Amino acid sequence: MIIKELMNITYEIGDRKLFDIEHLQIRDKERIGLVGRNGSGKTTLLEIIAGKRNIQSATISGETSATLLPQLKRTDTVKSGGEITQQYIDKALARKTELLLADEPTTNLDTSRIERMERTFERLQGAVIIVSHDRAFLDATCETIWEIADGNVDVYKGNYSDFARQKELKIQEHEKAYENYVQKKQQLEDAIVLKEKKAERATKKPKSLSSSEARLKGAKPYFAKKQKKLQQVAKSIETRIEKLERVEKVKELPPIKMTIPNQESLQGRTIIRADAITQAFGKRVLWNEASFQIKAGEKIAVIGENGSGKTTLIKKVINEESGLSISPAVKLGYFSQNLDGLDPQKSILETVMETAIQDESIVRTVLARLHFFRDTVYKQMGVLSGGERVKVALAKLMVSDCNTLILDEPTNFLDIYAMEELGSLLEEYEGTILFVSHDRMFTSQIAERILAIENKEIIDFHGGYEEFKNRKMKPEVDTKEQELLVIETKISEVLSKLSLEPSETLDKEFQSLLKEKRKLLGK
Incomplete structure (x- = not known):
């Protein structure tokens, strides 16, 4: 309805x-x-x-x-x-x-x-x-x-995944339509060239034609007429090209190969070491003693409930607090939601280039991947939306001299499309990434390892987000809902038996189960 x-x-x-x-x-x-x-x-x-x-x-x-x-x-x-x-x-x-x-x-x-x-x-x-x-x-x-x-x-x-698949099919259909358009246009253009060449030759007397035959045929008028006809055919083909329904090429965002400082010397080495670190505020313990190591090139998600200490953990790493050691070859780049350091008078390109070690062509490619195309890179920072400013700040980090990115909720303020674009960029990034995010798809896309803060412990899980969620065979279900489900199943079984063999015992069991159900529902 x-x-x-x-x-x-x-x-x-x-x-x-x-x-x-x-x-x-x-x-x-x-x-x-x-x-x-x-x-x-x-x-x-x-x-x-x-x-x-x-x-x-x-x-x-x-x-x-x-x-x-x-x-x-x-x-x-x-x-x-x-x-x-x-x-x-x-x-x-x-x-x-x-x-x-x-x-x-x-x-x-x-x-x-x-x-x-x-x-x-x-x-x-x-x-x-x-x-x-x-x-x-x-x-x-x-x-x-x-x-x-x-x-x-x-x-x-x-749902959204179905929508994404349908969009991808549309893109594939568009690509096929573009290929057909280019092929048809090329065929017609080749036909024009062929007709024009024939028209050029049409006024020349063929070698096989004798002078007497040429006089009989009236060579000049005959071949001029033939040339005109060929030119008319060529013109009609040009008209057909003009009438072809134009199909624009699908934008292909190129892959990026960036220079990561000290990448070769750090490859496979431990760059961050946490040894028996703990955190408490007064009597409130965020997590008990925990140790872990991070190797160059790893992409690690820090997850946990609000207030569990995710941001506290990454700030301990940034500040290299007691129990934490960072290789001197590591160059940290930190993203937080505080974007006050971006000059509102500068353009997007100026803002990103001022700390970039990559050349301008790579910077422009990174910005294009985040949907800052062509002249939009000259927009001033002061006129950008919150989501656009976040994208600029992230681009600025990625092309700087950092080789280890620490990102605190980088997807906040980004729309779905920007999140997908950022996700694909970070997948290709060859440096180390340590990030906090509540977005499950983003985490699944990027993380190869999980640091989860649960029940005042830091769980170091070597595997992706989906593997981490499925590590427990039994899914987490609300206790009350689970009890209701068990009772309703028992009620169904008792009703089935009562319909076949009514008895006082079964009736009492049925009434008892109903009483339990009402109690759980608060009735």
């Missing part, structure tokens, strides 16, 4: 048309993921659906109640970012709305809370539209993807 329908929605900001949507439908209990680059209008579209923004042109039908879970959270509180986000979510869910519009609901949440939210969203009775940069979250919660691109909204069936 369709609960809301949107038609002919036009929205402009100044001279810029944000989007022009012909038709969208929202069905009862539908789970929709809304994706698009930063600035494409995702938040604006949610506000329009919620009736919180005036629009120039639109027809919206359906009296469904909608609750908007906003992207910006309160900051005038002593609570943590994760607690504030959870508070907003709980209040929105308590309204039991028919349509929940959730704008970045995973902001500031650690992995365990995100996974709990996934289970919560599964149980929702109404429809949901989710804006999120967390691809794993969209995979777990959505059955439809809306993509805002070039002012339009395209609808894809399936």
